[in-house]
Amino acid sequence: MADPKGFMTTPRQDWPRRPVEQRVRDWDEVYVPGALLPIVSGQADRCMDCGIPFCHDACPLGNLIPEWNDLVSREDWRAASDRLHATNNFPEFTGRLCPAPCEAGCVLAINQPAVTIKNVEVAVADRAWADGFTPPKPPDRLSGRTVAVIGSGPAGLAAAQQLTRAGHTVAVYEKDDRIGGLMRYGIPAFKMEKRHLERRIEQMRDEGTKFRTATAVGRDVGAVELRSRYDAVVIATGATAWRELPVPGRELTGIHQAMEYLPLANRVCEGDLEVSPMSAAGRHVVIVGGGDTGADCLGTAVREGAASVTQLDIYRQPGADRDEDTEPWPTYPKIYRLSAAHEEARDLRTAPAADADARLFAASTLHFTGDGDGHVRALHLVEVDERRTPVDGSGRELPADLVLLALGFSGPDPADGLTDQLGLTLEPRGTIARDGDFTTNVPGVFAAGDAARGQSLIVWAIAEGRAVAAAVDRYLTGASRLPAPISPYDRPLHV
Numbered sequence: 001m002a003d004p005k006g007f008m009t010t011p012r013q014d015w016p017r018r019p020v021e022q023r024v025r026d027w028d029e030v031y032v033p034g035a036l037l038p039i040v041s042g043q044a045d046r047c048m049d050c051g052i053p054f055c056h057d058a059c060p061l062g063n064l065i066p067e068w069n070d071l072v073s074r075e076d077w078r079a080a081s082d083r084l085h086a087t088n089n090f091p092e093f094t095g096r097l098c099p100a101p102c103e104a105g106c107v108l109a110i111n112q113p114a115v116t117i118k119n120v121e122v123a124v125a126d127r128a129w130a131d132g133f134t135p136p137k138p139p140d141r142l143s144g145r146t147v148a149v150i151g152s153g154p155a156g157l158a159a160a161q162q163l164t165r166a167g168h169t170v171a172v173y174e175k176d177d178r179i180g181g182l183m184r185y186g187i188p189a190f191k192m193e194k195r196h197l198e199r200r201i202e203q204m205r206d207e208g209t210k211f212r213t214a215t216a217v218g219r220d221v222g223a224v225e226l227r228s229r230y231d232a233v234v235i236a237t238g239a240t241a242w243r244e245l246p247v248p249g250r251e252l253t254g255i256h257q258a259m260e261y262l263p264l265a266n267r268v269c270e271g272d273l274e275v276s277p278m279s280a281a282g283r284h285v286v287i288v289g290g291g292d293t294g295a296d297c298l299g300t301a302v303r304e305g306a307a308s309v310t311q312l313d314i315y316r317q318p319g320a321d322r323d324e325d326t327e328p329w330p331t332y333p334k335i336y337r338l339s340a341a342h343e344e345a346r347d348l349r350t351a352p353a354a355d356a357d358a359r360l361f362a363a364s365t366l367h368f369t370g371d372g373d374g375h376v377r378a379l380h381l382v383e384v385d386e387r388r389t390p391v392d393g394s395g396r397e398l399p400a401d402l403v404l405l406a407l408g409f410s411g412p413d414p415a416d417g418l419t420d421q422l423g424l425t426l427e428p429r430g431t432i433a434r435d436g437d438f439t440t441n442v443p444g445v446f447a448a449g450d451a452a453r454g455q456s457l458i459v460w461a462i463a464e465g466r467a468v469a470a471a472v473d474r475y476l477t478g479a480s481r482l483p484a485p486i487s488p489y490d491r492p493l494h495v
Contacts, residue, residue: 003073006045012113013039015122017340020347024302027189027269029096030340040123043116044072050107054330055117058105058493060463061087061094062485065102065117072120081128084121087485089158089462090200092129093183095122096192097458099292101492105330129199136206139167145476148173148230150217150418153181154458155449156236157204158465159472162482164209166473172209173226175216175416178270181238185263188296190303190340194270218417227422232444232472236465237418239409239450241430245288249368254376258293258406265300280306284399286379287311288365289406292339297404298358299341302350309358310351310398312381314388317361331494353398364388366395368403376403412451429454434488438468439475446472452488460492 003009015036017023023030047069055065064083071080084091095118106114128134145168149160152174164170178184180197205211217223227233242257244250256278264276275281280301287294287301290313301309315334322333338346338357345351345358355361366380383394411430412419419426425433425441431454432447434440440447448468449461463485473480 003045006042006073007048007108007112007115010042010046012046012116013043014116015039015119017343020344023190023340024344024348027303029193030190036119036123037127040116040120041073041075044069044120046108046115047073048108052107054105054107055102055115058330058332059102060460060486060490060492061466062463063087063102063121065115068124069115069117069120072124077124077127077131078133080124081133084124085128085134087483088121089161089466090154091121092125092196092200093154093192094459094462095119095125096196097183097187099332099457101332101457101459104332105493107330110329134203136203137165138207139165141167142169143167143477145169145231146171146229147232147234147472147476148226149234149236150226151181151236151238151449151451152179152211153183153236153238153449154461155238155451155465155468156181156234157200158462159234159236159448159469160209160465161204161207162466162469163472164204164207166469166480166482168473168476170209171212171230173212173215173217173221175214175220177214179211179213185266186259186293186296188262188265188300189269190299191296216416218421223418223421227442227445231476232446234468234472235412235418235424235432235440235445235447235451236449236468237412237416237451239411239431239455240413240416241410242405243407243410245365245405245407247365247367249370249376252368252370252376253374254370254401255368255403255405258287258289258297258404261404262293262296262300265304276304278402280304280309280402282307283402285309285402285404286398286400287404287406288379289313289408290315290359290361291406291408293408294404294406295339295341297406298345299339301402301404302341302344302348306350306402308350308399309345310354311345311359312363312365313359313361314364314384315361316386317355317359332492364390368400376400379403409450409455411454436487436489437474438464438471438488444475446475457492460486 049066068080068083100118103114149172285301285306327333342357351358364384379400383391432452438446448464467484470480470482470484
């Protein structure tokens with residue numbers, strides 16, 4: 001604890017964002033380059049080095065937050081990087097993409113703004129890359145055992161890196177043409193530029209991990225055949241079965257799933273396309289779903305030049321402060337948050353009829369109507385109460401010629417053929433069933449990440465990848481020294 005009074009003398013200061021009118025003209029990250037390092041040491045000084053640091057429990061990775069806060073406050077970047085990477089394979093990802101449940105669990109957050117843990121984390125990670133503190137770590141010797149990891153999202157990459165460093169020969173199979181899963185094609189570049197992903201992939205290649213892209217296990221390669229070629233298989237395909245909206249008019253053209261829309265915009269940024277065939281340019285866009293994926297669609301549509309963008313959230317607008325009766329500290333509260341995309345929509349007035357920024361709260365979609373050519377032209381909605389019961393006389397109509405459904409995901413897509421070919425047992429909600437060692441009903445086949453846990457946060461995915469790697473290592477060798485931060489049964493801290 002470098003400054004015992006830091007939390008009293010230093011106010012919270014977040015990484016500043018670039019001006020809205022500037023950042024919506026490009027796909028670069030929204031933050032001011034170079035503006036974090038000058039403030040981050042002072043922000044780390046606000047950490048109280050609590051006797052019981054609840055930020056540890058709030059983060060499934062078990063990040064050693066007070067330790068690297070203290071090191072950052074002293075500007076010992078190498079030691080801070082070592083402590084950060086001791087629990088997290090990819091802090092530059094989590095520092096940009098995680099909603100930071102650790103900050104909700106910060107003891108300072110009981111009566112003050114929390115420590116900017118997420119900003120400190122990303123500052124350490126970026127400084128580590130800039131100063132060469134993250135060299136490849138190939139194993140001293142190989143075990144002679146082989147592992148296939150199916151899926152290259154955060155869970156799959158974390159598992160692969162841990163198992164490679166333990167000496168196993170690991171091949172990662174990815175159905176898309178590039179590695180990264182949703183981080184590649186689901187997360188817009190303005191939230192995380194893909195250069196961060198590329199350098200981690202290069203690091204993993206230098207350590208010995210093999211990558212097999214454009215290979216869908218279950219279609220291009222039989223799942224049973226793959227299992228026979230490896231000593232163990234880890235399924236980390238994510239939860240790609242999207243939820244539907246079964247209302248009249250759903251069959252109209254112009255209504256798409258968010259994960260049909262976002263990858264095309266990312267491919268434009270990758271240089272694969274000049275213009276997205278689903279571009280929002282000049283169109284009235286309505287996004288159904290109030291979560292992070294919906295916000296990603298919002299920021300993307302704004303940058304594509306939509307005529308208007310409105311986001312529907314079925315929940316009522318939350319307050320600005322935590323409700324201590326229903327969501328007491330240190331749980332992660334549902335409060336009104338203004339993401340970069342919502343800030344842009346608010347300042348640009350993309351949805352003048354919205355309740356706040358671009359969002360309509362307590363809004364439920366009734367049906368769609370279209371034109372004579374079968375293309376959607378309007379979305380009809382109604383206000384709902386806390387029990388999602390329609391409020392009489394509250395019906396509204398929004399112009400819509402592009403509708404994006406961002407309603408979440410239920411589990412792995414059965415159409416991939418992977419689960420059927422292996423004969424995997426599924427949970428009632430559609431996720432892959434597993435026991436306390438991450439093992440499925442098929443010997444030697446393990447499941448991790450959203451495919452088994454269900455839709456969750458990136459920190460949970462990386463924690464699952466690290467934990468399943470320890471389980472696979474034990475299966476192959478009889479024991480493991482790899483860390484296992486969580487069990488399959490652990491859940492986020494909630495009421």
